[in-house]
Every structure is written in structure tokens, then in C-alpha cells.
Amino acid sequence: MSAFMQTLVWGIFAGAIYGIAAMGLALVFGVLKILNIAHGELVMLGGYVGFWAFTALGWDPFLALIVVIPAIFILGIILDRIVYRNLNRLIGEDKIKNSLLVSFGLGLVLTNLAQWLFTGDERSVQPSYAGQGLNVYGVLMPYTRLATLGIVLVVTVALHFFLRKTYPGKAILATAEDYESAELAGININRVYMLTFALSAALAAIAGQFVTFTYALAPSIGMYWTLKAMIVIVLAGTGSVLGALPAGILLGVVEAMSGAYLSQTYKEVVGLVIFLLVLILRPQGLFVRK
Amino acid sequence: MTPASRQSSLFKQYRRWLVPGAIVVILIFAIVFPQQMAQDNIWNLFFLMSLGIAMGQSWNMLGGFAGQTSLGHAAFFGIGALVTRTLWFHGTPFVLAFIVGGVAAGTFALIIGAPTFRLRGAYFAIGTLAVAEVLRITVAQNRPFISTMPGDMISSYNLPARYWVALALAIATTAAAYLLLRSRWSLGILGVREDEEAAQASGVHVLRHKLLALGLSALFMGFAGAVFAYKQISYYPEAPFFPTFTFEALMIAYIGGVGTVIGPVIGGAFFVLVRERLAANLTDVHQVIFGVLFVLVVLLLPGGLLEIWDRSKRIMAKRQTKKLQATRGAEDREGGP
Amino acid sequence: MSDFLRIQDVSVAYGDIQALWDVSLNVEEGEIVALIGPNGAGKTTLMRAVAGLNPLRSGSIYLADKALHTLRAYQIAEQGVILVPEGRRLFGGLTVLDNLELGAYPKRARQVRADTLKLVYELFPLLADRRLQRANTMSGGQQQMLAIGRALMGVPRLLMLDEPSLGLGPLVVESIFETIKHMNEQGVTVFLVEQNARQALELANRAYILEQGSIAGTGVAQDLLNDDRVQQAYLGICPAPEA
Numbered sequence: 001m002s003a004f005m006q007t008l009v010w011g012i013f014a015g016a017i018y019g020i021a022a023m024g025l026a027l028v029f030g031v032l033k034i035l036n037i038a039h040g041e042l043v044m045l046g047g048y049v050g051f052w053a054f055t056a057l058g059w060d061p062f063l064a065l066i067v068v069i070p071a072i073f074i075l076g077i078i079l080d081r082i083v084y085r086n087l088n089r090l091i092g093e094d095k096i097k098n099s100l101l102v103s104f105g106l107g108l109v110l111t112n113l114a115q116w117l118f119t120g121d122e123r124s125v126q127p128s129y130a131g132q133g134l135n136v137y138g139v140l141m142p143y144t145r146l147a148t149l150g151i152v153l154v155v156t157v158a159l160h161f162f163l164r165k166t167y168p169g170k171a172i173l174a175t176a177e178d179y180e181s182a183e184l185a186g187i188n189i190n191r192v193y194m195l196t197f198a199l200s201a202a203l204a205a206i207a208g209q210f211v212t213f214t215y216a217l218a219p220s221i222g223m224y225w226t227l228k229a230m231i232v233i234v235l236a237g238t239g240s241v242l243g244a245l246p247a248g249i250l251l252g253v254v255e256a257m258s259g260a261y262l263s264q265t266y267k268e269v270v271g272l273v274i275f276l277l278v279l280i281l282r283p284q285g286l287f288v289r290k
Numbered sequence: 291m292t293p294a295s296r297q298s299s300l301f302k303q304y305r306r307w308l309v310p311g312a313i314v315v316i317l318i319f320a321i322v323f324p325q326q327m328a329q330d331n332i333w334n335l336f337f338l339m340s341l342g343i344a345m346g347q348s349w350n351m352l353g354g355f356a357g358q359t360s361l362g363h364a365a366f367f368g369i370g371a372l373v374t375r376t377l378w379f380h381g382t383p384f385v386l387a388f389i390v391g392g393v394a395a396g397t398f399a400l401i402i403g404a405p406t407f408r409l410r411g412a413y414f415a416i417g418t419l420a421v422a423e424v425l426r427i428t429v430a431q432n433r434p435f436i437s438t439m440p441g442d443m444i445s446s447y448n449l450p451a452r453y454w455v456a457l458a459l460a461i462a463t464t465a466a467a468y469l470l471l472r473s474r475w476s477l478g479i480l481g482v483r484e485d486e487e488a489a490q491a492s493g494v495h496v497l498r499h500k501l502l503a504l505g506l507s508a509l510f511m512g513f514a515g516a517v518f519a520y521k522q523i524s525y526y527p528e529a530p531f532f533p534t535f536t537f538e539a540l541m542i543a544y545i546g547g548v549g550t551v552i553g554p555v556i557g558g559a560f561f562v563l564v565r566e567r568l569a570a571n572l573t574d575v576h577q578v579i580f581g582v583l584f585v586l587v588v589l590l591l592p593g594g595l596l597e598i599w600d601r602s603k604r605i606m607a608k609r610q611t612k613k614l615q616a617t618r619g620a621e622d623r624e625g626g627p
Numbered sequence: 628m629s630d631f632l633r634i635q636d637v638s639v640a641y642g643d644i645q646a647l648w649d650v651s652l653n654v655e656e657g658e659i660v661a662l663i664g665p666n667g668a669g670k671t672t673l674m675r676a677v678a679g680l681n682p683l684r685s686g687s688i689y690l691a692d693k694a695l696h697t698l699r700a701y702q703i704a705e706q707g708v709i710l711v712p713e714g715r716r717l718f719g720g721l722t723v724l725d726n727l728e729l730g731a732y733p734k735r736a737r738q739v740r741a742d743t744l745k746l747v748y749e750l751f752p753l754l755a756d757r758r759l760q761r762a763n764t765m766s767g768g769q770q771q772m773l774a775i776g777r778a779l780m781g782v783p784r785l786l787m788l789d790e791p792s793l794g795l796g797p798l799v800v801e802s803i804f805e806t807i808k809h810m811n812e813q814g815v816t817v818f819l820v821e822q823n824a825r826q827a828l829e830l831a832n833r834a835y836i837l838e839q840g841s842i843a844g845t846g847v848a849q850d851l852l853n854d855d856r857v858q859q860a861y862l863g864i865c866p867a868p869e870a
Contacts, residue, residue, distance in 0.1 A: 086589045096411055096412040097412070101359075102588050106585055108537065108577060109577075109585070112577035167728070170725050174718040182729075184680070184710050185732050186705055231420075234416075272420045272424045272427075279413060280409065
């Protein structure tokens, strides 16, 4: 029984990271109506900033979020202005297709830049309290994972509050619903897009920071995390930003269970297969009312 | 008859021979030049160019003609490589292994095609990406050890032979693309690209046309993978399934001019040439430069390099018309009949 | 009175298809001007062009002395030119109050937001009642009121309405036109497009007729109401039989 609970708990912890990794992508897809394949690279870069803060400044990884978030937020602004802004004039199918290609090229650029700057070696961050944690009825819960889950929950609530209760947040939601009406109301939608993209980059960076001490960090992990994020947003339903968290946790739990009871080696495949099935059978996702 | 118009009719006479003539010249060059140079790095370069052209052409059949953006083409490349390599190493003559490899890729495509085509646009794209990744992970788990040619194959390794096969494939794929555009299915396929609903309403069996484009595209990408398996002395079995190969095919098609037959030819030659040049001088940064180039092309030149050619033709045509108007104007002023 | 809105030789095209051909019209300050014409004439295209959603192929649009055709849509809204688009186009997932507040996004509107909101609630008491209701759960008439209310939150100098009566019952339409008249009396210049030619002409001071992308006629609204051709084409009145 406690083995089952342990697996479940591991799944939830992993799923929390999947959730926040996906939230930014969901936001970009819902508001800008583009698919950013380079999202995983933003996760990766966030991780590297955190890694640098740990090794060069000796900062605790959670503390380093203070640096990681603004750094990648600014990177998001830069990328929007240089690259993604050019897509704003397109609409619909055209826009999505072009965004796929552009972001894929950008992803290549970022991955190779990272490779050149940081070399391809795998990095990892281990804070001093890495091994310690709670032990509840035989279920291990490391402090790092608990803090991760906690921060993810806080960020999710904060994002909800920002979008639904603040003026700029509502402007973002309005733009996502009907960008022409938003412009007619006096909202500068290019600026909304830029802000939203930067926000999604910041969310990706938070995920990246968690990745450094939960998994390993290397320039090549971008595509892996982009795919993970995509699986989650399809499970959540492509209109749902906050649904990314429960969907991510669901994916994490399913993967953990498959790993424990089916086969450790194929647990990644399980996620992808579920993704394909949901995509084909229920493209609006699991968490969106039909 | 004024000198200007006599000039243009002569030009028109010769214009018919321009394209076939150019093709013959290019082919002769492609056959003779590497033999004259007889250097390994030249054979290699031309091999990569030919393979690039084949990959770009095959992606183009699905992505350019039918408008279905596939991000999982590495799946077909990988299947072709895997099947061919396995058969060939177990004693099957290469030609047979090659054919089976391509057919395996095509068959796989047709099997997953029907369910996958229920997805549209962006969803189809990421769906194909997921399929390719599923294959890659499965192969990586099942065949983790490097695949190396047996000793006798290495000692009898003939580099020029590899080039001839790649060249033949490039020619065959280009011919197939050309014939596809001339076939009775071409209107249907292009119609699906432009507007699926309208095509359906006009009686085009959308799924069948998509499957045709997919099948051919996968077949030739599979052949390209088979050629890869033929050339590489050693590689990890999961390597040909890497998204890198999808993206190269994609980039070549776009840089050259997606949706045209000559586009991937230009793109393949250009892409590989520039890449090898950059790789030689700027090993670390060349991929970055390519990424940037790709982004620029998608944003600014949706027609790829071909668009530069098209635009300059249009500018030339405008100048020609102005010249004709000027001379006619001069005639009028001089008091013609 | 000076020309407030001046549309000069405006041509608009969708790709290769031209929708408007050298359209010129003007609206004076304090007026209500109507634009009538058959379906597909280009009335909505013209409205969207003024609002900045459609780029001009040629021509110019001025508000007083300020060039509008070089501005982006949100900047035009900031200038006080607010369009209530065809079909309402509300932010359905947001509440009534959210929609109204977002209407006051431009800086000059935001400063007086609280006062404007009170005004809108006085004009449309049912919006006050439903302020926390989600916009897409309201009826067509209620949504239209919200759309107009949202536009009013932008403190318009020129209020443009595209087919405000579309899909609404006669009582609601009447109430809406009353409101428009009231706003005009408060100093808001109005430019509206209407399928319902009779109501438009009864409300407006002057009108233009747009047919197939060009201005086919113009005049004082009262005169147009009595004009034979207008009566036949747009008011459903058959000519009297020859005696």
C-alpha cells in the first residue's frame, strides 16, 4: 500500500512541474493563438540561469527564482519584439503554421547557442537539504519536492487572480476572446501579446528551475519539455490555462503508475500514446466542457 | 517589325529549351564533376546535397503540395534506415533491402495516416511529432547499442557508389514530384491545400488525396533513410529518428521554395553547401546561423529563395514593358501610320 | 459647424477584391448621420476602415484635423472614435462590469471611469442589475445595450454603430434608438449604419446611401424619407400606379 502511495506522490510531484511547464504554453496558445515549439528551450534557459546562480553565487535554487523569473521575462520580451511580433499580422491557420516553423527555427537557435555557451554536458543542482524530507506513514516526501508543489500551487492561484481580477489581466482575457473588439476598446494588442509572451516565458523559467534539481539540465532537453507541455495542454483542453495544473498532475501520476506497474522503460511512451489518443478522440481535451 | 519585338520573339523561341537545357547541364555537372575531382570530401559534399534534395522533395510532397505540415518525418526516415540496415546486415542484397525499407516507411504512413488525418493543421503537426518520438523512444529502448558495419563491408566501402545511389534518389524523387504535379490527382491535392472544405464540396475525396501525398512522401523519405543506412559506417539506431532530420527536410523545402518542384533542389544544394562551408569555419555556431536563416526565410520570404528569383523576374518583366512602351511612344511621336 | 469626421476618396480592398471605391463623406459635430444601403454594399467595411480595422488602399480619414488613417485601431479609440461593431462582439466570458470597465481602457476614459459608469448604469439600469453576470449569458437585446454601454465608457466624441438593430425585437430597437438620440443630445456625434432604413432616417439629421462600394446619394434625412427612389429601394413602398 505504501508503495502505491509513494508512486502516487512521486507522480504528483512530477506532475506539478509538468503543469507549470505547460501553463505558459497554454497562455500563449490561448491569447496569441500561436504554438511556440521553442517553449521547451525557455524552460531550459531558465534552468541555466538558476544553475549559474547556484554555482556562481551559491544561491539556493528557490531563492534564485528572484533572478530567474525577471531574466527570462525580459528574454521573452526581446523574443517577442524580434521574432513573434511579425506573426501578429497573420490570422488563423496561416498564423499557427508560421508560428510552428518560426518557433522551431528559434528553438534550434536557442539550443545551439546554449550548446555553444554551456557545452553539452549534463548539469544538476543539489541543494544541501536535497535528501531530507518528511516521512508520512512510510511515504517519503523530500522538502525540495514539497516546496516545488507549494510554489506551483501559489503561482497557479496568483495567475488566476491576475487574469481574472486585475485590469491588465482582464485585458489579456479580452484580447484572447476577441482581439478586434479589444482593439476597438482602446487596448494595444501588440503590447498585450508581448506581455503575455513574456509571462509565459517566466512560467517556463520557473519550471526550468525545478528541472535543474529534479532532473538533469542539458541544452538538448528543450524538445522534451516542449512535447511534455503540449501533451498537458491537449489533455487540459487548449482553451484552459489553469486546467494545465490538474492535467499535468494527471499525466505525472499516469506516468509514475505505468513506470511502476508496467515498465519503467516505456513510461515516456505511455504519455505520448495517451496524448495521441486524446488528440484524435477528444481534441477539446479532458477538462473542457464539450 | 521593330528591333525590340524581333528580339523578344527570338528569345521566346529559345526559352522553351531553357529549362530542359539547364537540367541537362546540371546533371552532366553532377555526374562529371565529382569524378574529375576524385576527392573524398567532394563525394561527401555531393552525397549530402543529393540526400538533402531527396529529403526536401519528399517533405514537400506532403507539406508543400498537400499543405499538411508534418513535424514527424523523421519517423519515415528512421523506419527506412532501420529496416534497410537490418535486412542488409543479415545478407539481403542492398537493392532489395533499400526497396523494402522505403515500402515499410510508406506502409507505416498509410496505416497511421487515416487516424492521424482526423487532426487538422497544427494538431496534425504536433501529432506527427509525437508519433515520431514514440518510435524514437521505442527504438532507443530496444536497440541501445551502436550499429556498425561488419569488417568486410568497411574494407570494401565504396564512397562513390553511395553518391550514385543518393543522386539517383534525388533525381527519382524530383521526377516523382514533377509527375505528381502533372498527374490527375494534382488538382485534388492542391485543392486540399488551399481549402479543404471547398475541395470536399467540389467532390474531391480529401482523405484519399491526403493519403496519396503522405504515402509517396513517406516512401521517398524512407528511401532517403535507407541511403543514410547505406552510407553511415556506424550510428545509434535511434539516430535517424531524431527530429533533426524532419527539420532539415523542412528547412530545405522552405529555403528553396515550398510547394514547387525546383524549390527543394535549390534549397538542398544551397542548404548543404552553406552548412558545410559554415561547419568547416565556424563549427560551433553554424547551427545557430541556420536557425536564424530559417526564421528569416519564414518571416520575410515565404516563397523561399525561389521568391527572390520570381521577384527579379517580375522586375525584369516590368522593365521590359516600360522599354517597349517607350519605343512605341517614340514611334507615335515620329508620326507612324 | 466644421467637418468633424471627414472621409475623403477612401478605397478599401480585401486582397484583390475592391470593396470601396473613392468614398467621400463627412459628419459634422453634433450631427447624427446614417449610412444606408443594401446588403454587401460595403457599409461595414467603411465603418471598420474608420475604426482602423481595415487598412485603406487609398484616401484619407480625418477627425477634426487629426489624421485617423495612419493610426492603429486602439489609437483611434483613444482619439474618441468608438465603434460598436456589428453583432455586438462582447467579451462573453467576462462579466458585464468587466466589459464596461474594459471599455474605459483609453487613458482619458480611465480617469473618469467611475463617473461614466454611473451614467451608463442610469441609462441602462438592467446592466447595473446584472453587473456580475457573464456577458454571454444575456439576451440579444441586453448584449446590445452592454455593447453600447461599453462604447460609452470610452467617452466617445464620435460614436459609430454598425447595425445596432440587427436581430433584435422592435421594442428593444426602439429603446436603443432612444438611447442614441439621448446621447446625441448630450453632445455625442453619431455615425450609424443601419439595415432598417426607416428607423435610421427617422433618427438621423442627414444620410448617405452606399451601393456597391460607392456613394449613390446623400441628403437631409427627411428629404430622403420622402424620395421616391429611396422609398422603393429601402422603405418597401411601391410606387403609386399611373393614373
